[in-house]
Amino acid sequence: MEPLGRIGGATVDVLRVLLDGERPRWGLEIIKLTGRPSGSVYPLLDRLERHGWVTSSWEETDRRGPRRRMYELTADGAREGQRVCARAAARTSPVRSPRPREA
Numbered sequence: 001m002e003p004l005g006r007i008g009g010a011t012v013d014v015l016r017v018l019l020d021g022e023r024p025r026w027g028l029e030i031i032k033l034t035g036r037p038s039g040s041v042y043p044l045l046d047r048l049e050r051h052g053w054v055t056s057s058w059e060e061t062d063r064r065g066p067r068r069r070m071y072e073l074t075a076d077g078a079r080e081g082q083r084v085c086a087r088a089a090a091r092t093s094p095v096r097s098p099r100p101r102e103a
Contacts, residue, residue, distance in 0.1 A: 001052035001076040010040045011048075012088045015073075015081040018054070024070035026059065045071055053077030 004011065013034040018025060025033075031041045048054040054077055059068040073081055 001074065001080070004047070004051055004053070007084055007088075009088075010034070010036050010044055012085055014041060014044055014048070016085055018071065018073045019078065019081050019085065021072075024057075024072040026068035026070055028068070030071065048077065053080060 013036055014030060017030050017033045027038070027042060027045065030045070031038050034041065045054060045056070049056055049071075052074060054071050054073055056069050056071045059070050061067070
């Protein structure tokens with residue numbers, strides 16, 4: 001597994017969705033859950049897969065409609081994803097408001 005280099009908000013959002021699931025997710029589901037556009041989610045999923053963080057496969061189903069590409073974190077990807085999300089949460093933790101002044 002390779003390090004990702006730059007990790008932005010979209011990466012963190014996608015990792016959170018993949019970490020929250022007990023099952024593989026399909027691309028459109030990830031787009032809906034993150035609120036990110038397909039033009040950022042699909043290239044990001046491709047990047048995560050090329051770096052060994054995610055695996056993907058075509059859905060096996062008898063349902064009608066197009067097949068869906070399913071994405072899921074690798075064991076190493078899940079470990080790194082948790083670390084990345086924890087670091088992002090620490091950076092965005094709420095700032096304490098100043099104490100009101102006494103008159």
